[in-house]
Amino acid sequence: MKMKDNMADQTLCPVARAETVVGDRWTVLVLRELFARNHRFEEIQAQTGGTPQMITARLKKLEADGLLTRRVYNKRPLRHEYHLTEKGEAFFPVLMALRAWGEAWCKSPREGRAMNYTHLTCGKPAGLGPVCESCGKPVRREDMVGERTAKYQKERDARWDAFKASR
Amino acid sequence: MKMKDNMADQTLCPVARAETVVGDRWTVLVLRELFARNHRFEEIQAQTGGTPQMITARLKKLEADGLLTRRVYNKRPLRHEYHLTEKGEAFFPVLMALRAWGEAWCKSPREGRAMNYTHLTCGKPAGLGPVCESCGKPVRREDMVGERTAKYQKERDARWDAFKASR
DNA sequence: CCATATTACTATGAAAACCATAGTAACAAG
DNA sequence: CTTGTTACTATGGTTTTCATAGTAATATGG
Numbered sequence: 145m146k147m148k149d150n151m152a153d154q155t156l157c158p159v160a161r162a163e164t165v166v167g168d169r170w171t172v173l174v175l176r177e178l179f180a181r182n183h184r185f186e187e188i189q190a191q192t193g194g195t196p197q198m199i200t201a202r203l204k205k206l207e208a209d210g211l212l213t214r215r216v217y218n219k220r221p222l223r224h225e226y227h228l229t230e231k232g233e234a235f236f237p238v239l240m241a242l243r244a245w246g247e248a249w250c251k252s253p254r255e256g257r258a259m260n261y262t263h264l265t266c267g268k269p270a271g272l273g274p275v276c277e278s279c280g281k282p283v284r285r286e287d288m289v290g291e292r293t294a295k296y297q298k299e300r301d302a303r304w305d306a307f308k309a310s311r
Numbered sequence: 312m313k314m315k316d317n318m319a320d321q322t323l324c325p326v327a328r329a330e331t332v333v334g335d336r337w338t339v340l341v342l343r344e345l346f347a348r349n350h351r352f353e354e355i356q357a358q359t360g361g362t363p364q365m366i367t368a369r370l371k372k373l374e375a376d377g378l379l380t381r382r383v384y385n386k387r388p389l390r391h392e393y394h395l396t397e398k399g400e401a402f403f404p405v406l407m408a409l410r411a412w413g414e415a416w417c418k419s420p421r422e423g424r425a426m427n428y429t430h431l432t433c434g435k436p437a438g439l440g441p442v443c444e445s446c447g448k449p450v451r452r453e454d455m456v457g458e459r460t461a462k463y464q465k466e467r468d469a470r471w472d473a474f475k476a477s478r
Numbered sequence: 479c480c481a482t483a484t485t486a487c488t489a490t491g492a493a494a495a496c497c498a499t500a501g502t503a504a505c506a507a508g
Numbered sequence: 509c510t511t512g513t514t515a516c517t518a519t520g521g522t523t524t525t526c527a528t529a530g531t532a533a534t535a536t537g538g
Contacts, residue, residue: 156425156463158413159343159406165417166409169334176326185515195497196516221504223514231416237441239326241408242333246325249398250332258323274404274441275449282442296323311513352486362526363487388533390485478484 165209166235170194172242174202175228175235178212179285183225190307191300211235236285237274244272258296261288332376333402337361339409341369342395342402345379346452350392357474358467378402403452404441411439425463428455 155161166172173192182188189199203226206212211232214224228235247257263270263278264287271277292300322328333339340359349355356366370393373379378399381391395402414424430437430445432454438444459467 154466156418156422156460156466157343158410158418158425160340160413161417162409162413163336163339167336167339169330172330172334173327176324186513189515195499197518198496200516201495218514221506221514234416235412238405238408238412241405241441242329243325245402245405246327246329249401250328251323251325255323258325273449274408282440293323299321299323353484356486362528364489365525367487368524385485388485388535 162238165211166238168202170198170202171206172239174199174206175211175232176239178226178228178232179236179239183215183227185224185226186307187304188226190304193303206232233285240283241274247272256295257293259290259292261290263288329405332378333405335369337365337369338373339406341366341373342378342399343406345393345395345399346403346406350382350394352391352393353474354471355393357471360470373399400452407441407450414439423462424460426457426459428457430455 166175170192173194174188177188177191180191182191185199185203188194188203189196192199194202203212207214207226209231210229212226212228215227217223217225243259261270261283262268263276263281263283265281266276266279268276268278270283270288275282333342337359340361341355344355344358347358349358352366352370355361355370356363359366361369370379374381374393376398377396379393379395382394384390384392410426428437428450429435430443430448430450432448433443433446435443435445437450437455442449
């Protein structure tokens with residue numbers, strides 16, 4: 145994986161710089177899973193639908209780029225969990241903006257939402273924007289709880305089952 | 312360009328859906344140029360550093376996905392400009408979030424900013440966040456003017472000159 | 479007219495990345 | 509000692525990328 149970044153070394157543009165790190169479908173999907181608190185290889189693979197190589201490569205690159213760290217959860221056999229660093233956590237607003245755009249422009253309304261977030265500060269729905277739709281304050285990740293809609297949860301369960309069945 | 316989207320057709324996840332459209336370095340760079348009001352093929356190619364094929368392919372796909380339209384600016388020879396649609400314009404918050412993350416986490420502070428935005432509503436600097444750092448109100452694209460820093464402007468001028476010289 | 483310039487591409491071919499399928503390593507549990 | 513679990517690596521065919529070069533349609537200057 146070279147992910148050519150000649151340009152990035154030379155430009156002042158933060159978008160170009162960011163894209164050399166996260167400008168890739170699998171990378172973003174892996175980050176989504178980490179934000180969803182899926183920290184294990186298997187879960188990430190199952191929910192993103194990537195091949196082992198795709199996931200391995202992204203995890204390695206994300207670690208090299210400082211967005212995540214490996215944490216041992218089991219020695220013998222040695223097993224790691226992947227956790228977001230501060231830099232990785234800071235990516236949250238981008239994911240939320242992407243989510244908002246995706247919900248608004250890449251789905252038909254009849255399909256329904258995948259997640260609903262509640263703003264803990266005011267106790268009401270946070271909506272899709274960068275500020276809470278109920279109280280108007282900017283939302284931080286710590287101030288929200290996200291809940292999957294029944295339909296989306298079912299979809300994920302099915303994906304997990306299918307993944308497990310294919311072994 | 313297949314940009315495999317089997318998964319996307321089946322998932323409710325808006326992030327996955329969005330990524331089938333914009334989950335690609337060149338695509339995002341092209342969008343950046345359109346937001347920077349560079350509407351011509353040549354300018355986009357010069358500033359992104361992409362090959363003609365990369366640019367052609369992304370413009371075609373972005374048009375197919377409804378983020379931009381071609382507009383004739385010259386018949387004989389037939390020439391088009393590329394302009395964002397409403398769906399394309401709606402991508403702005405994602406780009407801004409990416410910019411904020413890139414400035415904060417993908418550059419050393421000594422390098423300095425690429426752009427500075429002024430919030431027209433309050434007349435003061437808008438900063439990096441989704442809400443104006445001066446007045447605290449959510450910022451919309453229409454309420455801001457962006458200005459390139461001298462260093463970044465020089466970088467872009469140099470890129471244009473280099474592009475023109477290589478012909 | 480004829481040569482050069484302009485703009486937006488298309489053609490070619492080698493290198494890299496992707497994807498599906500299959501297999502391995504290191505153990506635990508029964 | 510067989511089966512299961514988790515996290516990968518290996519292989520090989522297909523697709524995409526990328527650098528370089530070339531084309532098409534027309535305008536412009538001499």
